[in-house]
Amino acid sequence: MYIVSEPRPLSDGQNQVFGREGATVYPPGYAKFLQRFGEGTYRGWMNVQLPDMEVLQPFAEYGLWEHGEDCPITEQQIAECIAIGTTVDGDFLAVHPKTAQLLWLPRHAELVQAISLQSREQDDEGLYAEVLDEIYRQVYGRSQEEAVYYEPWTGKRSHIFLRFPPGQDGLSLPELAGMCQASFPPDLSVENEYTCSLFYRELGGYVRFNYAYQQEVAVFYEEDAGWAFSVMEQWLLSKGCLDPTPS
Structure with missing residues (x-):
C-alpha cells in the first residue's frame, strides 16, 4: 500500500x-x-x-x-x-x-x-x-x-487549483498528463476515464488532472515540500495552465 x-x-x-x-x-x-x-x-x-x-x-x-x-x-x-x-x-x-x-x-x-x-x-x-x-x-x-x-490527514496539506484552457497548443488534458508523467516520473499513478493522479513522495501529495471537468489541474502537497511544489507549479504554468486566483 x-x-x-x-x-x-x-x-x-x-x-x-x-x-x-x-x-x-x-x-x-x-x-x-x-x-x-x-x-x-x-x-x-x-x-x-x-x-x-x-x-x-x-x-x-x-x-x-x-x-x-x-x-x-x-x-x-x-x-x-x-x-x-x-x-x-x-x-x-x-x-x-x-x-x-x-x-x-x-x-x-x-x-x-x-x-x-x-x-x-x-x-x-x-x-x-x-x-x-x-x-x-x-x-x-x-x-x-x-x-x-x-492519504493520512497530516493537518499540513496545501493545494492549488489551476485551469487548463482548451486550445493550449492543441493539447488535451490527458496529453498534458502524459507529458507530466514523462517529465516527472511518478512514484504511483492512478488513471481512469474521469481523472489521472500522479503521486510524488517529494510532494507528499499528487497532481490531479480532472478529465471529467476537462480543464482542472490540482496540486496537493505538504507544507514542507515547498521546493518540489514550486518546480511542479512552474512546469504546469509553462505548459499553459492558468492560476484562476484573481491578482
Whole structure:
C-alpha cells in the first residue's frame, strides 16, 4: 500500500478510545491500522476515522432508511451505532456494539446493509485494507481496479487549483498528463476515464488532472515540500495552465 505522506499515528489520548469499547467491537485490523497510519482517506473512497459514538444519534429520528423485517437493525438502534468511517459520497460505515454487526448506512439508498466478513487469522494494520476492499465489493458489486493507496490527514496539506484552457497548443488534458508523467516520473499513478493522479513522495501529495471537468489541474502537497511544489507549479504554468486566483 502506497502511503501518500508521512503517517500521523494516534496520540495516547486517541488510543484510549479503543479501550472504552474493546478492540473486538471493531472490524479486524481497524484499530491497528489507525494506530499506525492515523486518520485519512483510503483509495480516494473511504475516510478512515476514529470511532464516533454521537454522529449517528440524530439519524434515529430522520426516517432516512426503511426498517422492515430484512433490516439488520431497528430505527432506534441507529442511535447506538458507532461510526468508524464515511465515504466521500456521505455513506456511513458503522458498528452496532450490542449485536456485533458491521453496517453500511447509504446516503442515497433506503436499505441498511449488514456486512459479513470472511474470517481471517492475522490481525495487523494491513488486514484492514483488505477488509475495506471486501466491503467495497459487497456494496458496489465490483472490485476497485486502481492502485492501493492511503492519504493520512497530516493537518499540513496545501493545494492549488489551476485551469487548463482548451486550445493550449492543441493539447488535451490527458496529453498534458502524459507529458507530466514523462517529465516527472511518478512514484504511483492512478488513471481512469474521469481523472489521472500522479503521486510524488517529494510532494507528499499528487497532481490531479480532472478529465471529467476537462480543464482542472490540482496540486496537493505538504507544507514542507515547498521546493518540489514550486518546480511542479512552474512546469504546469509553462505548459499553459492558468492560476484562476484573481491578482
